[in-house]
Amino acid sequence: MKKAISIKSLVVFTLATALGLTSVAPALAAKDSKYAAIVIDANTGKTLHSSNADSRRYPASLTKMMTLYMTFEAMAQGKINKNTPVVFSKNAAAEPPTKIGVKAGGSISVEAAILSLVTRSANDAATALGEMIGGSEENFTRMMTARARSLGMKGTVFRNAHGLPNTGQFTTARDMATLGIALREHFPQYYSYFSTRSFAFGRQRIANHNRLLGRIKGVDGIKTGYTRASGFNLVSSVQDGNRNLVAVVMGGTSGASRDNQMASLIKTYLPQASRRGGGGDLIAKVESNLPEITTAKVQLPKRDVPTPAMRPQADVIEVAEVATQDDIAAVVASAAPSPKPVISAKPQPKIAMASAERFGGPIPFRIRKPKEAIPATAAEAVEQAYAAPEESPAIDAIKTASIPSGWAVQVASSPSDGEARAILDKTAKQAPQVLASASAYTVPFEKGGVTYYRARFAGFDSKDAAWSACNSLKKKKISCYAIAQ
Incomplete structure (x- = not known):
């Protein structure tokens, strides 16, 4: 009798396991109060799956999706x-990790800022972009909410x-979603940025936090996010x-479980x-337009040093062309005063300051307790705000133009890094075949x-090759000399 009961129990257990296999992950994830998910057919707008999809959640770094939307919109206009x-203010440079570490007064290109958001989810670059587009981060957030x-x-x-x-x-x-x-839909010309697996920033190779890129067939982005409050x-x-899908998973208990949950939903x-x-109509339609975006004036520092404060320091950004003086002049000429707020903002709760020496100074936190669970004490606020991000991919040193070997050709020396880069850009345009x-x-x-x-071009295997290139430049009235690295 015991043997018969055991066999029956085993059969029931096996059937239950087989029937519920595909729903184990969602069921487990749903136990977490932070969990929410949705899957949308991006061709039709139809909701294929929904779990707590309309419940309020903290976005964490998914916020940068809207920062990038606003950036793409400004580019398209x-x-x-x-x-x-993109010049980094003291406010932007002081943002906590993850960040790329540009010092106050330094600058990087818009493209480098975009890639730093897509891959490393850089908080300092996000703030710098917001301040440039909105005139101030506060006004930028009003624009984000209105959009x-x-x-x-x-x-x-x-x-x-x-x-x-x-x-x-x-x-x-x-x-x-x-x-x-x-x-x-709105920015197909820029959307490919989200599929960037890694990019070179000076001496660093910065990898994308999104581990589903290359792991799941068809995945081409978009963004990860994590804080202790959001999961x-x-x-x-x-x-x-x-076939096209956009899927969202929020409140995962770990990066791995979140990724597995997403993979299960996609499958x-x-x-x-x-x-x-659906006949060519956009799924994400814009119901009303914001006033025309005007960017703040580009205030270039006297000594433009776009190098991360972290080690190893970067000498050059490989991901974008150097901004020319014409580019800068065009931006300044077209600049207008910051747009007025487009929506009314509710009064902000009182700000208290929590001492956190290990984070470089006082950390603001809000003492009003919201509807959802947030830290009740200053210590908890600091801990949450600066919680370790999800497992960061290794940043490997690679051989780039910032750590050249062999021979180089020097064309100028300047007290301004920006001017030196502009000279490099001008020289490359004057002699494209020589410096190809x-x-x-x-x-x-x-x-x-x-x-x-010093403004230099690297990539010459021998002294003769470098001097040959230099002689060709001199024929174009470009002063230069060859130097071993």
Whole structure:
């Protein structure tokens, strides 16, 4: 009798396991109060899966999706371009990690800023972009929220450009899916940035936090996010043949479990997606337009030093062309005063200051207790705001133009790194065939207490090759000399 009962129990258990196998992950994830998920057919707008999709959640670094939307919009309107310098204010430079570490007064190109948000999720670059586009981060967040409303994101309010904890900043899984679709539909010319696996920033190779890129067929972005309050978040875009999905998972208990949950949703619902769209209409429609975006004036520092404060320091950004003086002049000439707020903002709660010496100074936190669980004490606020991000990919040193070997050709020396880079850009345009295989970079050095920058081209295997290139440059009236590295 005992043997018969055991066999029956085993059969029941086996059947239950087999029938429930595909729903184990969702069921487990749903136990967490932070969990929310949605899967949208990006061809038709149909919801294929929904779990707490309209419940309020903290966006964490998914916030940067809207920062990038606003950046792409400014680019599409011709207000800025990929080479426009993004100057880092003291406020931007002081943002906590993760960051790229540009010092106050330094600058990088818009393209480098975009890639730093997509890959490393750099908080300092997000703030710098917001301040440039909105005139101030506060005004930029009003613009972000207004744009969210125009896209139909009714459950979202933005209070900063990066996603670090703020009790007044929230969203929903459905809204994040809408934003993901809008990025694909409205800016196809820029959307490929989200599929960047890694990029070279000076001496670093910065890898993308999104581990589903290259792991799941068809995944082409979009963004990860994490704070202790939000849990592990992920928005994924999938294109496989004519089928298109945008899926969101929020509140994961770990990066791995979140990724596995997303993979399970994609595997389950991609076969159910439509193979054709709805007659060419956009799924993410803009209901009303914001006033025309005007960027703040580009105030270039006297000594433009776009090098990260972290080690190893970067001498050159490889991901974008150097901004020329014409680019800078065009931006300044077209600049206008910051736009007035487009929506009324509710009064902000009182700000208290928590001492946190290990984070470089006082840390603001809000003492008002929100509807959802947030830290009740200053210590908890600091701990949450500066919680370790999800497992960061290793940053490997690679051989780039900033650490050249062999021989180089020097064409100028300047007390301004920006001017040195502009000279490199001009020289490359004057002699494209001579420098076709060369890599431009700058080398700082001290003289009389002043920092100067040598403008050089690397990539020459021998002394003869370098001098040959230099002689060709001299024929074009370009002064130069060859030097061993």
